[in-house]
Amino acid sequence: MxxxxxxxxxxxxxxxxxxxxxxxxxxxxxxxxxxxxxxxxxxxxxxxxxxxxxxxxxxxxxxxxxxxxxxxxxxxxxxxxxxxxxxxxxxxxxxxxxxxxxxxxxxxxxxxxxxxxxxxxxxxxxxxxxxxxxxxxxxxxxxxxxxxxxxxxxxxxxxxxxxxxxxxxxxxxxxxxxxxxxxxxxxxxxxxxxxxxxxxxxxxxxxxxxxxxWAFTLSSFAKLYSSRPGVDEAKLRGRLWGDNFFDPETKKWTTCHTGSATCERGFIRFCYKPLKKVIEACMNDKTSLWPLLDKLGVEIKAEAKDLSGKKLMRRIMQAWLxxxxxxxxxxxxxxxSPATAQRYRVDNIFDGPLDDAYANAIRNCDADGPLLIYVAKMVPAVDRMGRMYAFGRVFSGKVASGNKVRVISNKYLPGGRGKGDVFVKTVQRTGILVGKTFQAVDGVLCGNTVALAGLDDVIVKTATLTDARAVSAGIIKPLKFSVAPILRKSVACRNPADLPKLLKGLERLVKADPLVECYVEETGEHIIAGAGELHLEVCLDDLKKMAGVDILIGAPVVPYRETVVGSSRIVATKSPNKHNRLYMEARPLEEELVQAIEDGRVGPRDEVTSRAKLLREEFGWDAGDAKKLWCFGPATTGPNLLVNTCKGVYYTGEIQDSVVMAFQAASKGGVLAEEPLRGIRFHLCDAVLHSDCIHRGSGQIIPTARRAIHAAQLAASPRLMEPLYLAEIHVPNSAVPEVYSLLEKRTEILEHQDLGFDRVVVKAFLPVSESFHFMQQLRSKTSGKAFPELAFHSWRLINSDPLEDGSMASIVVGEARERKGLGPLPTLEELDYKI
Missing domain, CATH: 3.40.50.300 (P-loop containing nucleotide triphosphate hydrolases)
Incomplete structure (x- = not known):
């Protein structure tokens, strides 16, 4: 070495x-x-x-x-x-x-x-x-x-x-x-x-x-045998896998077993059997081992010959393979190499024109091109208390200590630059990471990963870095995660005076973890959301260390989604000044379209004409509706749509921003329990607007539109959706009955697959609400023989009416509203203005 x-x-x-x-x-x-x-x-x-x-x-x-x-x-x-x-x-x-x-x-x-x-x-x-x-x-x-x-x-x-x-x-x-x-x-x-x-x-x-x-490829053994006369390494390598059989008596290769007792598969004869002989000799018969090693050309140190069992096997196998x-x-x-990979990766990762200077520099891995770095995560620095390194990849150009860079945050949307989205900072130190050690270097060229110091106060999770003066640069596309922050817990300080320290710890936690979300409920509770129980447990342990205070942790909370299963009648709401009326209806969004939005195939950044064509041809939308899609929500990207279907109504263009703002707020928290909406399509069907813009300002339109959206949701048979885990449990055959008895109390079993080697895998959908302490109970029932894996799979409709007293959905809604400090559920009569 x-x-x-x-x-x-x-x-x-x-x-x-x-x-x-x-x-x-x-x-x-x-x-x-x-x-x-x-x-x-x-x-x-x-x-x-x-x-x-x-x-x-x-x-x-x-x-x-x-x-x-x-x-x-x-x-x-x-x-x-x-x-x-x-x-x-x-x-x-x-x-x-x-x-x-x-x-x-x-x-x-x-x-x-x-x-x-x-x-x-x-x-x-x-x-x-x-x-x-x-x-x-x-x-x-x-x-x-x-x-x-x-x-x-x-x-x-x-x-x-x-x-x-x-x-x-x-x-x-x-x-x-x-x-x-x-x-x-x-x-x-x-x-x-x-x-x-x-x-x-x-x-x-x-x-x-x-x-x-130890490890080997087929080349490892092909090289070993190629020293023999007449053995071609490349030809032998091709015969060491698949249906290739060798008979040492005839010394011929065939593509099927000849039936001879000496005929063996090439992999078994030339790879598996030599391995087995060496390992068995190490474990059982050292006297036969040394001639075998001489034959293989393996040399070991003299002190290793005094070892036995697994220790001897380990030393010999490491020396051999x-x-x-x-x-x-x-x-x-x-x-x-990066020079090869970036040619075909550029159009998959770059969110900008694919023929501009940045795209070409990425494609060519050009060290002399404009600087473009993607920071994928923040790594806490072990030697600098409270500081973090921005860990990323230089896709074009080169970066060195002292460079001024333009930091484009993950909240940035092309075409608009908010004050909190773009910063100009100086790189204090440039280096590479070797485990938890930061190793300073003079500079890093494109094609390499890099760790940057001095940017942690402006980067949250991810960012794109460019030259300080590059105001027109595109960004690297945001990451798409396969899991969601589905499980939540509240945190609070035991001593209220420690609240500033807790807030600082939450800020660091959000920066350091790619997925975790931290926010404040209207009740004032500080909430941490993670992918599962283990993720939350690790995040809470990190928070205690980062904040350095005694923290109280609340019970886990399961998020829900609100949707509708029917089409509403047209509802109407009147503005506070009585001069404006909005008419809205709601209907379910096609599940295929919901999946397409969540998968990123359809979104707000799509070109309007091509998106309208896709909605019309693939999802059966009306051509006019497809062109008048105002926005997605919540957070401008969610699986709910607002469509303007008004005809011959004046001033709708002027109130669009206000209605969109109301839609974003309403889709973030629905009327049932202020849980996010999923899979609802709202139509602004009609409007009566005052001719004077002073009387149809945002203060009049936003509350009116939000009330109209909530009324339309209530009128369209609202329902709740619960999150489901896909549980995959690896277990020996002997412990399968215990697994079944535990699962049958909670959910339906999807699949029972025999893996061989006396092991099976059991798959089932498990409601997140039923998953708490599931792993501990499973290990206890099976004496630690079962190994479960829970991953968020989908949202499932709760088949009960939340407006019907005593139903399961009604109980969930009541508990959520009580926890959030909300009042009684409003009725449709309270929201809908009767004409």
Whole structure:
């Protein structure tokens, strides 16, 4: 191993063709962090003996305690590609900007942020558990970001030490994992990515045991046998996977089993059996081990010969098939450089004209082009109390300490510049992250990840950075998360005098976490919203440390959505001065259109004509209505629409802004329980407006329009929607009855799938309101044998009338209104003006 210095890394970073930006993604506990250790040891950043034990990228105390990654951790290092073959330093070096991502679904926003900054993904799958739901999710996210994947099938040691599988069983299990991963790739891959199919034959699939520090590709064994006379490495590599069989008696290859007792599958004979022999010799018979190692050309230190069992196996396998070198070679050979990747990623990430100077600079990865940096997350600085580094990617140009940059916040909308959206700041320090350490460098060129100091007071979560004078620059598109901040808790200070400290802690928490939301209810309560119980628990622990005060935590609160299931009659409302009337109706929005809006296929930034055409042709809208869509809500992007269907009415253009403001407020908090609206289409059908603009100002129109929207909602058979988790529970066959008994009390079971190896996966929809303490109860009932994963799936209609006393929905509405300090539910007669 050759350890490149910080100066070597900085020099290599200037050549974009020798840079690899990679995220490591997987389901929870599939072995990402242990494999990362092996790569760090191959780069000389840690001792080989510590690889798989230290978990160097778990930099937080709670990560070590829980045994899972909570935050994405970046490590930038140099790798001498040529030295792995010669053993001496060469000029064939690369820089690898690696991001180890969490696997738990609650922390998947960390994965989303990491994928935006990288060009390749190392997808890790447990060979026994297979491709789980979260693996599918992160792989789908990677392909959506046009990230090229390679696959590592991990924990192969379980086949030898735990399950004791024969060759054919092991091969079929590995083949199933590869095929399942490729099924996801085939479903979601982009044509611009070209061929993303992962196969052992072309080197894009590796097999590993991260805990013991060894891994191999088919090339590893093809090279081993190529030293024999007449063996072609490339030809043999192609025969070590699939239906290729070898008979040593005839010394011939066939594509089907000949029936001979000596005929074996190529993978089994030349890969699996040698592994099994070495491992069994390490565990059982050391006398047969040394001749076997001589035959394989494996040399180990003398002191290792005194070891036995797993310790001996680990040392020998690391010497024979070092995981770090195998994986880094795969990243270098099969994942794209920034110079290649940015050519096909630019139109997927850049929210500006695709033919301007910025788009061309991104496309060409131009270090001399205009500066454009995307900050995907804020990372707390361990050595500077209360400060944070802005961690991002330089897509074009170069940045150095002392540069003045224009910071465009994530609230910015093209075409309008609010005072709180754009700032000009000076970069105090420029560097790279190596775990929790900030390593200062002179400057960073495009194609690399970067950490910037001095911008934390103006960046919340994400931002786009450009040159200070670049007022016309486009921005990088906002991140789209696969989960939502669905679970909420209130927080308060035990000592009211500590409120300023609590507010400062909440501010830091919002900056540091990509997903968490903090806001104040009308009752004065401070609310934290997160993806799930574990995410909220971690956020609250962080808040206690950031605020440094004693905090009281309220009970968890489930959010709901308000919708309608029928079309309302036309309702009318009169302005406070009695000079204006608005006529409104509500009707359900097509569920397909709601999904299209939430997925980003239809939105406020679309060109009006093309959006109208899509609404007309795909969703059956009237041509006139499609062209008169005023806005989306809430927050200008939500799945509710306001349409102006007035005909021959004067002054509607002048009141548009006021009606839109009222719609945004009303869609943020509906009439039932001030929960956000979902899937409602409001029509402004008619209006009677005073001819004098003084009498139809915003003070008259906004409350009138909001009352009209609420009245239309009440008249259209309002309903509540509850959030659902998709529960995926991995459990041994023996504990399945306990899982069923617990689930049947809460929800319906969707699927029971046999994974083999005496394990099954049970899938079910679980209402979020029924999920509290579910994991603890499940582990208690199954004696810790069941491993559940809960991910937000969808919103489900509560099939009861919230206006009917005693109904389930009515009880939920009553509890929500009481918690929020609202009065009695208004009646339609109180809102609707009778003509």
């Amino acid at each position: 050759v350890n490149l210095t910080a100066r070597d890394v900085e020099v290599t970073m200037r050549n974009q063709h020798r840079v690899r930006n990679v995220s490591i993604v997987a389901h929870v506990d599939h072995g990402k962090s242990t494999l990362t250790d092996s790569m760090l040891s191959a780069a000389g950043l840690m001792a080989l003996e510590d690889a798989g034990k230290v978990r160097a990228t778990d930099t937080r105390d709670d990560e070590a305690e829980r045994g899972i990654s909570v935050k994405a951790t970046a490590v930038s290092f140099g790798y001498d590609f040529g030295a792995t073959r010669t053993g001496i330093a060469t000029s064939d070096s690369y820089v690898v900007n690696l991001v180890d991502c969490p696997g738990h679904v609650d922390f998947s926003p960390e994965v989303t942020a990491a994928l935006r900054l990288t060009d390749g993904a190392l997808v890790v799958v447990d060979c026994v558990e297979g491709v789980c739901v979260q693996t599918q999710t992160v792989l789908r996210q990677a392909l959506g970001e046009r990230i090229k994947p390679v696959l590592v099938v991990n924990k192969l040691d379980r086949f030898f030490l735990e399950l004791e599988l024969d060759g054919e069983e092991a091969y079929q299990a590995l083949r199933r994992v590869v095929e399942d991963a490729n099924a996801v790739v085939a479903m979601y891959s982009d044509n611009e990515l070209r061929n993303c199919h992962m196969s052992p034959e072309n080197g894009t699939v590796a097999f590993a045991a991260g805990l013991h520090g 070092p995981a770090g070198e195998v994986l880094l070679d795969m990243l270098v050979l099969h994942l794209p």
